[in-house]
Amino acid sequence: MGTTAIPAGTKWWSGGKSPFNVNYGKVMMWYFLMSDAFTFGAFLISYGTIRFSVNHWADPNHVFNAFPFAGHANLPLAFVSLMTFILIFSSVTMVLAVHEGHHMNRKGVEKYMILTIIGGLAFLSCQAWEWTHLLTGEHVALLSDGTLGVIPTTVKANPWGADLSHTEMLSALQKSSHEQLVAIASTLHHGAEVAHESLTSLTNAELINKITSAGLHATHSGPIAFGGYFFGITGFHGFHVFSGVVINIVMYIKTKLGHFDQRGHYEMIEKTGLYWHFVDLVWVFVFLCFYLV
Amino acid sequence: MSEQHFDYPEVTFHPDHSGGTGKIWKIFWVLSVLTIIELALGYFLYVKHGELGYNAVLSTKIVIGVLTLAKAYYIVSVFMHLGDEIRNFIMTIVVPLVLFVWFIIAFLADGNSWKNLRNTNAGSRKAPTEQVEGQPAEATH
The missing domain is CATH 1.20.120.80 (Cytochrome c oxidase, subunit III, four-helix bundle)
Structure with missing residues (x-):
């Protein structure tokens, strides 16, 4: 950094003036x-x-x-x-x-x-x-109990893990409850209105068939520290x-x-x-x- | 437009502010170009994801980090006018920040060591060969 020319013989530390030339x-x-x-x-x-x-x-x-x-x-x-x-x-x-x-x-x-x-x-x-x-995002991720769930990115949930393999996804789908399967199926049609009743009336096997044939993209859960750090640091910056x-x-x-x-x-x-x-x-x-x- | 006059007796002389806004706009373009290069490199990493070797990814990220430090230098030196202050003052601000060098090296090495200990059960077994990407992460942090 270029410094300003200083008058020769200036005694910065003898009192009466700022040694840093700044108030x-x-x-x-x-x-x-x-x-x-x-x-x-x-x-x-x-x-x-x-x-x-x-x-x-x-x-x-x-x-x-x-x-x-x-x-x-x-x-x-x-x-x-x-x-x-x-x-x-x-x-x-x-x-x-x-x-x-x-x-x-x-x-x-x-x-x-x-x-x-x-x-x-x-x-x-x-x-x-x-x-x-x-x-408020909706992402299908493997939960800690081995089922698949629809989760957002928060300080307690991180859906951004590695991709699930097809077999991992199938076995997780088998373990998932009817409500979870309906929630997953309703994320498949972004924007398009799917009648909730038409999904709840389907059996688990029909829902799994619908989900797999639609090419579901599911991931492992990531480290939950991600949300805490992201919202904590960008929040602290945003407050500044x-x-x-x-x-x-x-x-x-x-x-x-x-x-x-x-x-x-x-x-x-x-x-x-x-x-x-x-x-x-x-x-x-x-x-x-x-x-x- | 008259120049301002300070009433602070402790300030010995004032930096010359009679220049125009040319330097400010020049630094604006410098910051913009550096940001665009950073974004281009970030996009390069995205497009080539999975194709680049470990060292290629690491060196691209280091280049992005160096460009960030260059941006920080221009913001502090020109926009915050630290470059116009006297050397004594610049040093009281810049020298303590050198602690960051130790801080970053020590803690990132610590995190890396933690990962290795966990992958090898504290050295009692060999690390999996493919461990960097695609491995399920533990959800306990």
Whole structure:
């Protein structure tokens, strides 16, 4: 990193001036962010440790392959790319707000703060959709009692294990109850309305025949730690985004009221910007650990 | 537009902020291009799933990790203006983060060792030859 030219013979540690040439508030914001980096780092490393300790982990390209209004189209990486670019763009608008603050341009700060807030809200909306999609998803997986069940992705259920072989699936189907078979059969026709009564009236053998002939895709259950880590870490990050949006709104209002013009500087916008960029920085690593590798 | 004036007596001099927004947009494009390369590599891993050897997959993932570190550098250095601060201050932020090097190596090695112990019953039997993919995972974690 290129450093600013320092006047020769400056005595940084003799008192009366900041040895870091930065005022107290900004130094403490940096140290808070550093501690927060260790918190996120510890979460992600814990996730990595558990992931390294098992033989099969959920494949992100299968878990995160959906897109709003795209039905059941297989679109790996698409939605998370959108979320990533939303966050990068809101980072740019934030740094432009800081830039306008350096030039004491209140109108410019207001404009870019509004754009940053919109970016943050767009990201949170995306995350809300993604969580809903996972929590309400329906996937056929082998349960711990040897039967097949329809389960979502939650902190207690993970349907993203390895694929079941045909014989494993048949034996699991034989053990499954009538209600389980009806639930599995009704997932076979995505979107199409199948009368529930017409399925419940079938016998177990007829249901199994219907399920196998439709080419059911079933998996082992995966390690349940997946949901806890995914919802825990993206939730902690999402809460940072949420609090960042709230802080940005407060700063927008203070700009609008002219508080920073009265103070003669926009350093509060700089400190808010540090927090907002940190949120983007954390996402870069969450994106890497959960979606890319 | 007048430049701002600080009232902080402890700040000796202020970094030069008189430049335009050119650098900001340049870094925006750098971050976008790095992200697109990462996505392309991620998509490559998806398309070639099961065809690539262990080392090919691992090295692609390492490249993606290095690109992520490059993105982190640009965000911290330019967007957070850490690159404009004096060296003393940069070092108080960057040096403690070196702990992550130990942190990552130690814990991932620990996880890997845990897997090997479980697959071999703590060394009392040989590991199955095909154990990395396709093996049913235990649902106890």
